[in-house]
Amino acid sequence: MSKKEIKSKSRSVYYHRAQFLKTDSFSIDKTLEQMLNQAWDQLDTTPERTFYAGDEKSLVGMKRSSKIAKLSKGNKDCTVFSIGTYEAGASANTITDPNLEQVELEADTIDAPEDREFLDGEGFVCVYGNHIFMSPAANLRAGNVNGFMESMLIHGGFEQAASAIEIHQIADIDKVNTIEEEGVKNIVVNASTYLSSLEYIKRVSPNTKAPTVLRKFTNMVKSQFDLFCDDDTDAEVIEKSGINTKIVVSHDSRVSGDNARHGHEKVKETAKLLAGTDVSGYTITTKKDTTLTHDDLVLKRVVSVPRHGKTVHLDKMWLKLVEVLEAYESKGILEQ
Known part of the structure; x- marks a missing residue:
């Protein structure tokens, strides 16, 4: 045999x-x-x-x-x-092995x-x-x-x-460098996917601590459900009603000046921060139209x-x- x-x-x-x-x-x-x-x-x-x-x-x-x-x-x-x-x-x-008699x-x-x-x-x-x-x-x-x-x-x-x-x-340092070199046109967040990934992380690793900037970003995402929440939690709104929302954080490259440069740096730093976390549900598009998701960014x-x-x-x-x-x-x- x-x-x-x-x-x-x-x-x-x-x-x-x-x-x-x-x-x-x-x-x-x-x-x-x-x-x-x-x-x-x-x-x-x-x-x-x-x-x-x-x-x-x-x-x-x-x-x-x-x-x-x-x-x-x-x-x-x-x-x-x-x-x-x-x-x-x-x-x-x-299951039984599939065969022609079944x-x-x-x-x-x-x-x-x-x-x-x-x-x-x-x-x-x-x-x-x-x-x-x-x-x-x-x-x-x-x-x-x-x-x-x-x-x-x-x-x-x-x-x-x-x-x-x-x-x-x-994160993959080459992909982070891409964000640094090409800049960020926008960050698109699928709110339900983003929050679901956070809930999963909290459930399996309850002691996980998020950086302050990420907490602020997450609060912004959560606020999108305030209109629909009543007494329900975000997770209950998503599960019961099927409501979802997408958030676009963008930078207008037509605007110039120190404030505009500072604004772009904030968007870029947020993108790099997301790249170094376990959360998913976002897509980063650079100013050269390179698209990067969580799966692309992790090393x-x-x-x-x-x-x-x-x-x-x-x-x-x-x-x-x-x-x-x-x-x-x-x-x-x-x-x-």
């Missing part, structure tokens, strides 16, 4: 960076990597590393290891781990074996200092990964660090990894994360 061919699967790797707000009452003197490792040592069983993620799903820290990254300043240790998401006691759906199909269910759960998604993470390289999944997104790390800090004895942490997705690399059922081979995925760390470090991206 011939051995079954192992196919490859494409996974996207994203770069995030953690920073900690400074306060007069306390300071953080450890890196995210150091604290996560200490927390993992403290929470040394899988139930202790299992956290509720909403919608009846849980996140579990599955496995951790240390890898060596070949960096410009020599070989350095980095930490890799995997996270799984599952719904306790949930069944999976199956006119239609109907899904049936199958229960997981005893003492097992169906894995709905698996995320892979490499942390080097405060640098985070992650490959989320369709059912385990970047916000879930960030939420898991925050929960690890809280339950592992680093509550103050968890309250002060900010995790930012890093990511697509890698090919052998499949392992519905997920990918663990150790080979970890090695790909380390390779991305090495590549970005050699290009100086970690210092940008």
Whole structure:
């Protein structure tokens, strides 16, 4: 019997960076990597590393290891781990193989074996200092990964660090330079998509803190629903009534003078700020008519990894994360 061919699967790797707000009452003197490792040592069983993620799903820290990254300043240790998401006691759906004798199909269910759960998604993470390289999944997104790390800090004895942490997705510097060089004609915001993405981030990562300018921008977007809200929340208005609105923030290049230049700088800085966040639902058009969405702006690399059922081979995925760390470090991206 011939051995079954192992196919490859494409996974996207994203770069995030953690920073900690400074306060007069306390300071953080450890890196995210150091604290996560200490927390993992403290929470040394899988139930202790299992956290509720909403919608009846849980996140579990599955496995951790240390890898060596070949960096410009020599070989350095980095930490890799995997996270799984599952719904306790949930069944999976199956269908029969389509064949010429069938006119239609109907899904049936199958229960997981005893003492097992169906894995709905698996995320892979490499942390080097405060640098985070992650490959989320369709059912385990970047916000879930960030939420898991925050929960690890809280339950592992680093509550103050968890309250002060900010995790930012890093934008593609070439695309940010495009905004800088070409200027911004307009930013078009689909209000419902924008607010929905924010709600999702808050749900899976409740400690996420938005910069002041982004909060002001978000308040402007939310204000578009004030006419329709009554006592309903923005989310309820969108869900119940189907009402949506689009906002266009533009700069008229025909206007000249210091105030006009200052106005354009504000629009441009807002565009660059959006590029460095996890929110979506906007399109930036430059003055040379280059269009950029959230997917265009985030820094990511697509890698090919052998499949392992519905997920990918663990150790080979970890090695790909380390390779991305090495590549970005050699290009100086970690210092940008």
